Amino acid sequence: MDSVSVRNWTVDTTDDTPLLGEGETHPAQRMPFTDWLAALPQAAAILTCDDSGIASINGNLPFRTAFGEPADRRQTNKPATEWRDRVIAFVQSGRASDSFEMRREGKLGPEYFLCTIGRLPDRQGMKAQYLFTAIDRTTERTIEKNLRRELLSDGLTALPNRTGFGEEIDDRIANSAWPDSAQFGIIAIDLSRFSRVNESLGPMAGDELLITVAKRLKSSLRQGDVLARIGGNDFAIFARLNNGLSDALHIVQRIRESMSMPIRLSDLQIRVDCAIGCALSINQDDDPDDVVRKAQAAVKIAKRTGKVEIYRNGVLKEAQRRFSIESRLRDALARGGLTLAYQPLIHLPTGEITGFEALARWEDEELGFVSPAEFIAVAEESGLITPLGRWAAYEAAQALSRWDAKFGQPLSVGVNVNLSPIQMARDDVASMFEEALRYSGVAGHRLTAEITESAIVADPDKARKLLVALKDLQMPIAMDDFGTGYSNLASLHSLPIDILKIDRSFVTSMLEDHDKQVIVRTILSLAESLNLKVTAEGIETQQLAHALQQMGCWQGQGYYFAKAMTEAEAYDYWRARWNFETI
The missing domain is CATH 3.20.20.450 (EAL domain)
Structure with a gap:
């Protein structure tokens, strides 16, 4: 290839005429809103709002698919949904923009959208317009939910762990119907001599023992009770007590019966003894974490005495000391x-x-x-x-x-x-x-x-x-x-x-x-x-x-x-x- 010297290039001269202003730049390349919205991967629409409701002037395919709104059709005859209520609230607020997350039930379960709404520049003689976008976050939320489930549950027994136990208790107290006289109790269970199983038979046998114990304990629960594994060989039960201590002792008796038969591990039959401690709330307003700590204090005493121990006032202070x-x-x-x-x-x-x-x-x-x-x-x-x-x-x-x-x-x-x-x-x-x-x-x-x-x-x-x-x-x-x-x-x-x-x-x-x-x-x-x-x-x-x-x-x-x-x-x-x- 022959080389060409840049010295031989011709150079065009320029004049001092300014470029066209913003409104006149490339006038032939202006596109309608529909084309701009179609280029966006997320659901997007241009909305207007008046006394008769919300109307979508333009909406792309993801918007129509996700929200079921055909373009250029007013939705006044459709029941209001959360996102419409939020858009109306935004319009009335006077803010320049807003964002919110919306949850709704879909065909395959809950769907989540991160929605944004912003004001478009006013055009003379036209209604105020708003740009609405919605990013589908269902996949991310599902992953977060699964990760949270893993964080709140025990991987071996699939029971709630200590953190998950606390959330389960809060949910039961807040969302269940409680009689005026009802209280709740925590029953803490410690497997005696569990470390010997690990030492003599290995960790696999120890895991198998824990799984079997969890199944037996679960079989002793009543409807509404919550079983959790809150430590290595420590379990706990949350129970609503309509009859106070009598109900708690009834559950303890069921636990003892479920654990009375030996557990078979490989060719061995092992009898598992449990230390059991109970703590009862005074009323439904008691801090569940505090009641759990009291039950654990009681189970420590039970390990020494060999009997079921009920928390007494002062025991927790002794443990803290x-x-x-x-x-x-x-x-x-x-x-x-x-x-x-x-x-x-x-x-x-x-x-x-x-x-x-x-x-x-x-x-x-x-x-x-x-x-x-x-x-x-x-x-x-x-x-x-x-x-x-x-x-x-x-x-x-x-x-x-x-x-x-x-x-x-x-x-x-x-x-x-x-x-x-x-x-x-x-x-x-x-x-x-x-x-x-x-x-x-x-x-x-x-x-x-x-x-x-x-x-x-x-x-x-x-x-x-x-x-x-x-x-x-x-x-x-x-x-x-x-x-x-x-x-x-x-x-x-x-x-x-x-x-x-x-x-x-x-x-x-x-x-x-x-x-x-x-x-x-x-x-x-x-x-x-x-x-x-x-x-x-x-x-x-x-x-x-x-x-x-x-x-x-x-x-x-x-x-x-x-x-x-x-x-x-x-x-x-x-x-x-x-x-x-x-x-």
Whole structure:
């Protein structure tokens, strides 16, 4: 191809004549409204409005198809619909434009349109005209509805989830006929030992179990009741109660009957036990979410008692306080907000201090002083008992190390550290004590582990292995609260236990209660035959101290000698009594 130089192009000259104005530009290309509307993919029409109604001057095919309005035909003889009412309201408002969504029933179900209406420029001698458009949003709304259904329902059981449960309750309360005396109740159901099914048979079996349970629970419902899965193995039922608690207990009975037969999973038959808690509204204006929380608080108690529990006033406040304690305790453990107090252990024959029992104490900025019985129970329930127990062991060993440094040589005292059964089950306790002793440089015989009978009963083999590991560290073992649990002679004989601690419930009123005195004598006799030492808790008077001394009790602790004290006070107390003191 030959190249052409632009220098050889001819250039036409221009004049100064202006282009035609807006009204005269391309006059031959003007198109009627009908052609413009036909080019739009959505329904569109030019409307007029007067006292006789709405008329469509021009409307495209989507408009005529969707709204059934033939072009150039007045609709005064047709019943008014929502969109006409909205157009009339817009015309009367004087606004330049407006938009709204319209829903109507179609042949295949609900149809949704996003409608817009705007004023066209006024033309001299003509009625005011309005451009109306309607975009079909039925597909989008269907997708949104399906997504919302997925968000509000449980994918496994197809039941409402926690959010969907709340919406179902609101709908039932708002749109159902309620007698004046009627109230509603929430029945919360927790599947006991469900985690064991997952652990032993796998998650597929757990899912199959949940589906079967959901079907059985649904079969126990009355018409109008709502069943939901509000947690992993938690279900809840909303029920209208015409007869108050009587109706709720009737539903509970039906639930128990439906769950009485074993469930077959593969080749196994599994019996599912349920913890059931109920909460009743005072009237229909009660917040459903609040009633659900009350039912869940009741079911927590039912898990402990094994009975159907009805929510009592104050239970929810207790649950809220436990939650607050858990949150604050977690923070206190992270920033060192707890302390150890030390209660002396006294050798009854001589009055010498043989050691101290370390007791956790907590003074919180917001909660004030929190009882150990309260925060330790919360720690065990929440799993915080493991870091709490580790902190106590390390701190007790460090306290011994600091006392030794202050005195210039190792003291002739030790410290007892309590072990929770839950910590024994979840933590590597032997490793914890080994680290505590190694970090502090304290000999093992000066740190005594106090365990409870329940810890041994829960898993005897694991408890035996742990105690043997602690004995390898030269640590003494004390069985705390002896006499209140389920120990037998065989376990005492086979376990490497050194000390029995008689529970204070037997000691404190021993002089006034002959039966308790007999129990104390029996424990002392048993300990002597097994070559075990005995510590008596709860010694609060000199008479009790002398009586136990005469019975041959080795060691005691209680308010008669001293209350629990700080680390510095405990050291000073030991120094003051160091050179032998009789009771």
